Amino acid sequence: MKAISGVQINQGVTVDGYTISVGQVEYTTPGTYYWTVPPFVESISMVAVGGGQSGASSATGGIGGAGGWLAYRNTYTVTEGDVLTIVVGSGGAAKLTDSGLGNNGGGSNVTIGGTIILNAASGYTGSAPVISGQVTYSGGGGGGAGAGGATKYNGGGGGAGGYAGIGGNGSYQFSSTTAGAGGGGGGGGGGTNNRGTGGGGVGIYGQGSNGTAGTGLGNGGGGGSSGTNGSINASGLYGAGGGGNSGGDSLAGGGGAVRIIFPGNTRYFPTTGTADQ
DSSP, X not given: OOOOBTOOEEEXXXXXXXXXXXXXXXXXXXXXXXXXXXXXXXXXXXEEEOOOOOOOBOTTOOOOOOOOOEEEEEEEEOOTTOEEEEEEOOOOOOOOSOOSSOOOOOOEEEEETTEEEEEEOOSXXXXXXXXXXXXXXXXXXXXXXXXXXXXXXXXXXXXXXXXXXXXXXXXXXXXXXXXXXXXXXXXXXXXXXXXXXXXXXXXXXXOOOOOOOOOTXXXXXXXXXXXXXXXXXXXXXXXXXXXXXXXXXXXXXXXXXXXXXXXXXXXXXXXXXXXXX
Protein backbone atom coordinates (compact mmCIF):
# COMPACT_ATOMS: atom_id res chain seq x y z
CA MET A 1 0.00 0.00 0.00
CA LYS A 2 1.37 3.39 -0.92
CA ALA A 3 0.89 6.47 1.23
CA ILE A 4 -0.38 9.52 -0.58
CA SER A 5 1.56 12.64 0.36
CA GLY A 6 0.74 13.35 4.00
CA VAL A 7 -1.70 10.44 4.43
CA GLN A 8 -0.87 7.84 7.04
CA ILE A 9 -1.30 4.10 6.56
CA ASN A 10 -1.96 2.65 9.99
CA GLN A 11 -3.04 -0.81 11.06
CA GLY A 12 -3.24 -2.31 14.53
CA VAL A 13 -1.19 -5.48 15.02
CA THR A 14 -1.09 -7.57 18.20
CA VAL A 15 2.34 -8.80 19.21
CA ASP A 16 2.78 -10.74 22.48
CA GLY A 17 -0.50 -9.32 23.74
CA TYR A 18 0.39 -5.71 22.89
CA THR A 19 -1.14 -3.64 20.12
CA ILE A 20 1.30 -1.74 17.92
CA SER A 21 0.80 0.43 14.89
CA VAL A 22 2.51 -0.41 11.61
CA GLY A 23 2.54 2.15 8.88
CA GLN A 24 4.16 5.05 7.09
CA VAL A 25 3.62 8.60 6.00
CA GLU A 26 5.37 10.42 3.17
CA TYR A 27 5.57 13.99 1.92
CA THR A 28 6.73 14.55 -1.63
CA THR A 29 5.41 18.03 -2.46
CA PRO A 30 7.49 21.02 -1.25
CA GLY A 31 5.88 22.74 1.71
CA THR A 32 5.36 22.53 5.49
CA TYR A 33 3.25 19.79 7.09
CA TYR A 34 2.26 18.58 10.56
CA TRP A 35 1.93 14.96 11.65
CA THR A 36 0.57 13.73 14.98
CA VAL A 37 2.02 10.50 16.31
CA PRO A 38 -0.84 7.95 16.38
CA PRO A 39 -1.74 5.55 19.19
CA PHE A 40 0.58 2.64 19.94
CA VAL A 41 3.56 4.21 18.15
CA GLU A 42 6.66 4.43 20.36
CA SER A 43 9.44 4.82 17.80
CA ILE A 44 9.87 5.92 14.20
CA SER A 45 12.52 5.85 11.49
CA MET A 46 12.88 8.73 9.00
CA VAL A 47 14.51 9.61 5.69
CA ALA A 48 14.75 13.05 4.07
CA VAL A 49 16.10 14.34 0.76
CA GLY A 50 16.95 18.01 0.19
CA GLY A 51 16.00 19.85 -2.98
CA GLY A 52 18.58 20.00 -5.76
CA GLN A 53 20.31 23.16 -6.97
CA SER A 54 19.32 24.52 -10.37
CA GLY A 55 21.76 24.84 -13.22
CA ALA A 56 23.24 28.21 -14.14
CA SER A 57 22.76 30.21 -17.32
CA SER A 58 25.80 31.63 -19.08
CA ALA A 59 26.73 32.75 -22.58
CA THR A 60 29.78 30.48 -22.34
CA GLY A 61 27.87 27.45 -21.03
CA GLY A 62 26.22 27.26 -17.61
CA ILE A 63 27.49 25.04 -14.82
CA GLY A 64 25.19 22.27 -13.61
CA GLY A 65 23.58 22.34 -10.17
CA ALA A 66 24.53 20.16 -7.20
CA GLY A 67 22.32 17.33 -6.00
CA GLY A 68 20.53 17.46 -2.65
CA TRP A 69 21.69 15.56 0.42
CA LEU A 70 20.02 12.43 1.81
CA ALA A 71 19.78 11.86 5.55
CA TYR A 72 18.15 9.19 7.68
CA ARG A 73 17.65 8.54 11.37
CA ASN A 74 16.39 5.34 12.95
CA THR A 75 14.55 4.16 16.07
CA TYR A 76 13.72 7.64 17.32
CA THR A 77 11.56 7.54 20.45
CA VAL A 78 8.20 9.33 20.26
CA THR A 79 5.01 9.50 22.30
CA GLU A 80 1.42 9.27 21.15
CA GLY A 81 0.16 12.78 20.41
CA ASP A 82 3.56 14.30 19.67
CA VAL A 83 3.34 16.74 16.75
CA LEU A 84 6.13 16.65 14.20
CA THR A 85 6.70 19.50 11.75
CA ILE A 86 7.86 18.31 8.34
CA VAL A 87 9.47 20.64 5.81
CA VAL A 88 9.99 19.41 2.25
CA GLY A 89 12.49 21.50 0.33
CA SER A 90 11.85 22.70 -3.20
CA GLY A 91 14.28 22.39 -6.06
CA GLY A 92 16.19 25.54 -6.93
CA ALA A 93 14.34 27.68 -9.48
CA ALA A 94 15.69 27.75 -13.04
CA LYS A 95 18.04 30.60 -13.90
CA LEU A 96 16.81 32.71 -16.82
CA THR A 97 19.66 35.19 -17.03
CA ASP A 98 23.44 35.03 -17.11
CA SER A 99 24.76 33.84 -13.76
CA GLY A 100 27.75 32.24 -12.17
CA LEU A 101 25.87 29.59 -10.20
CA GLY A 102 22.36 28.18 -10.07
CA ASN A 103 19.75 28.82 -7.40
CA ASN A 104 20.06 26.73 -4.24
CA GLY A 105 17.33 24.27 -3.41
CA GLY A 106 15.56 24.11 -0.07
CA GLY A 107 16.54 21.75 2.74
CA SER A 108 14.15 19.09 4.06
CA ASN A 109 13.81 18.44 7.78
CA VAL A 110 11.73 17.08 10.65
CA THR A 111 11.26 19.06 13.87
CA ILE A 112 9.71 18.13 17.22
CA GLY A 113 9.28 20.54 20.13
CA GLY A 114 11.32 23.17 18.29
CA THR A 115 14.31 20.84 17.84
CA ILE A 116 15.38 19.61 14.42
CA ILE A 117 15.73 15.83 14.63
CA LEU A 118 16.44 15.14 10.95
CA ASN A 119 17.97 17.43 8.34
CA ALA A 120 18.86 16.93 4.69
CA ALA A 121 20.60 19.93 3.18
CA SER A 122 19.80 21.35 -0.21
CA GLY A 123 22.09 21.09 -3.19
CA TYR A 124 24.82 23.72 -2.77
CA THR A 125 28.55 23.96 -2.28
CA GLY A 126 29.25 23.31 1.36
CA SER A 127 28.55 20.79 4.11
CA ALA A 128 25.30 19.72 5.71
CA PRO A 129 24.61 20.61 9.36
CA VAL A 130 25.43 17.64 11.61
CA ILE A 131 22.71 16.12 13.78
CA SER A 132 23.67 13.44 16.28
CA GLY A 133 22.23 10.05 15.38
CA GLN A 134 21.56 10.70 11.69
CA VAL A 135 23.45 9.36 8.70
CA THR A 136 24.01 11.84 5.87
CA TYR A 137 25.32 11.61 2.30
CA SER A 138 25.87 14.48 -0.09
CA GLY A 139 24.60 14.89 -3.60
CA GLY A 140 27.06 15.04 -6.47
CA GLY A 141 28.37 18.27 -7.90
CA GLY A 142 27.18 19.67 -11.20
CA GLY A 143 29.31 19.59 -14.31
CA GLY A 144 31.60 22.53 -14.95
CA ALA A 145 30.98 24.95 -17.77
CA GLY A 146 33.33 24.53 -20.68
CA ALA A 147 34.87 27.09 -22.95
CA GLY A 148 32.69 29.31 -25.08
CA GLY A 149 32.82 29.49 -28.82
CA ALA A 150 30.92 27.97 -31.71
CA THR A 151 29.92 25.00 -29.54
CA LYS A 152 28.64 25.73 -26.06
CA TYR A 153 29.42 23.37 -23.22
CA ASN A 154 26.66 22.97 -20.64
CA GLY A 155 27.12 21.14 -17.36
CA GLY A 156 24.91 18.25 -16.31
CA GLY A 157 23.34 18.27 -12.85
CA GLY A 158 24.73 16.26 -9.95
CA GLY A 159 22.92 13.18 -8.68
CA ALA A 160 21.10 13.12 -5.33
CA GLY A 161 22.87 11.67 -2.31
CA GLY A 162 22.48 7.97 -1.51
CA TYR A 163 21.90 5.82 1.56
CA ALA A 164 25.51 4.67 1.74
CA GLY A 165 27.41 6.94 -0.62
CA ILE A 166 27.34 10.20 -2.54
CA GLY A 167 25.55 11.07 -5.76
CA GLY A 168 27.42 11.11 -9.05
CA ASN A 169 29.03 14.24 -10.45
CA GLY A 170 27.67 15.76 -13.64
CA SER A 171 29.72 16.27 -16.79
CA TYR A 172 29.98 18.83 -19.52
CA GLN A 173 29.82 18.00 -23.22
CA PHE A 174 32.30 15.30 -24.30
CA SER A 175 33.58 14.82 -20.74
CA SER A 176 33.01 11.92 -18.38
CA THR A 177 30.35 11.81 -15.68
CA THR A 178 30.00 9.46 -12.71
CA ALA A 179 27.48 6.96 -11.38
CA GLY A 180 25.90 7.32 -7.98
CA ALA A 181 27.24 5.41 -4.98
CA GLY A 182 25.35 3.69 -2.17
CA GLY A 183 22.03 3.98 -3.96
CA GLY A 184 22.50 7.64 -4.93
CA GLY A 185 21.56 9.23 -8.25
CA GLY A 186 23.95 9.38 -11.20
CA GLY A 187 25.35 12.61 -12.60
CA GLY A 188 23.78 14.18 -15.67
CA GLY A 189 25.48 14.60 -19.02
CA GLY A 190 26.41 17.72 -20.91
CA GLY A 191 23.88 18.98 -23.42
CA THR A 192 24.18 19.18 -27.18
CA ASN A 193 21.27 21.58 -27.63
CA ASN A 194 22.22 24.48 -25.39
CA ARG A 195 21.35 22.77 -22.10
CA GLY A 196 22.88 20.10 -19.87
CA THR A 197 20.71 17.29 -18.55
CA GLY A 198 19.39 16.79 -15.07
CA GLY A 199 21.04 14.45 -12.59
CA GLY A 200 19.40 11.30 -11.27
CA GLY A 201 17.15 11.42 -8.21
CA VAL A 202 16.95 9.07 -5.24
CA GLY A 203 13.96 7.10 -3.91
CA ILE A 204 12.60 7.05 -0.36
CA TYR A 205 11.85 3.33 0.03
CA GLY A 206 15.32 2.31 1.16
CA GLN A 207 18.63 1.59 -0.50
CA GLY A 208 18.55 0.00 -3.93
CA SER A 209 20.73 0.02 -7.01
CA ASN A 210 23.08 2.88 -7.83
CA GLY A 211 22.05 5.51 -10.34
CA THR A 212 23.80 5.24 -13.69
CA ALA A 213 26.02 7.94 -15.15
CA GLY A 214 24.76 10.15 -17.95
CA THR A 215 26.87 10.85 -21.01
CA GLY A 216 28.50 13.95 -22.39
CA LEU A 217 26.06 13.95 -25.30
CA GLY A 218 22.81 14.79 -23.58
CA ASN A 219 21.75 11.72 -21.62
CA GLY A 220 20.51 12.35 -18.10
CA GLY A 221 21.73 10.67 -14.93
CA GLY A 222 19.94 7.52 -13.81
CA GLY A 223 17.91 7.49 -10.61
CA GLY A 224 19.29 5.56 -7.65
CA SER A 225 17.22 3.41 -5.27
CA SER A 226 14.22 3.70 -7.64
CA GLY A 227 14.50 7.48 -7.93
CA THR A 228 13.58 8.94 -11.31
CA ASN A 229 16.01 9.60 -14.14
CA GLY A 230 17.17 13.03 -15.25
CA SER A 231 16.67 14.20 -18.82
CA ILE A 232 17.24 17.20 -21.07
CA ASN A 233 13.92 18.56 -19.82
CA ALA A 234 13.84 17.66 -16.11
CA SER A 235 15.93 16.83 -13.05
CA GLY A 236 15.34 13.50 -11.31
CA LEU A 237 13.20 13.07 -8.22
CA TYR A 238 14.06 13.34 -5.52
CA GLY A 239 16.85 15.89 -5.05
CA ALA A 240 18.75 15.94 -8.35
CA GLY A 241 20.68 18.95 -9.61
CA GLY A 242 19.58 20.77 -12.77
CA GLY A 243 21.53 21.16 -15.98
CA GLY A 244 23.15 24.44 -17.04
CA ASN A 245 22.37 26.40 -20.20
CA SER A 246 24.16 28.75 -22.56
CA GLY A 247 22.33 32.02 -22.24
CA GLY A 248 18.81 30.65 -21.77
CA ASP A 249 16.73 28.91 -19.16
CA SER A 250 18.57 26.32 -17.10
CA LEU A 251 16.91 23.31 -15.49
CA ALA A 252 15.34 23.64 -12.06
CA GLY A 253 16.58 21.27 -9.38
CA GLY A 254 14.50 18.28 -8.32
CA GLY A 255 12.30 18.74 -5.25
CA GLY A 256 12.93 16.99 -1.94
CA ALA A 257 10.93 14.49 0.10
CA VAL A 258 10.43 13.15 3.64
CA ARG A 259 9.19 9.70 4.69
CA ILE A 260 8.47 8.32 8.17
CA ILE A 261 7.98 4.61 8.91
CA PHE A 262 6.96 2.81 12.10
CA PRO A 263 7.52 1.00 14.38
CA GLY A 264 11.08 2.22 14.28
CA ASN A 265 12.50 -0.75 16.18
CA THR A 266 11.58 -3.19 13.38
CA ARG A 267 11.60 -0.88 10.33
CA TYR A 268 14.74 1.15 9.76
CA PHE A 269 16.99 2.46 7.03
CA PRO A 270 18.81 1.68 4.87
CA THR A 271 17.03 -1.63 4.09
CA THR A 272 15.20 -3.25 7.02
CA GLY A 273 11.44 -3.17 6.51
CA THR A 274 11.72 0.02 4.45
CA ALA A 275 9.70 -1.16 1.46
CA ASP A 276 6.25 0.25 0.78
CA GLN A 277 3.76 -1.61 3.01
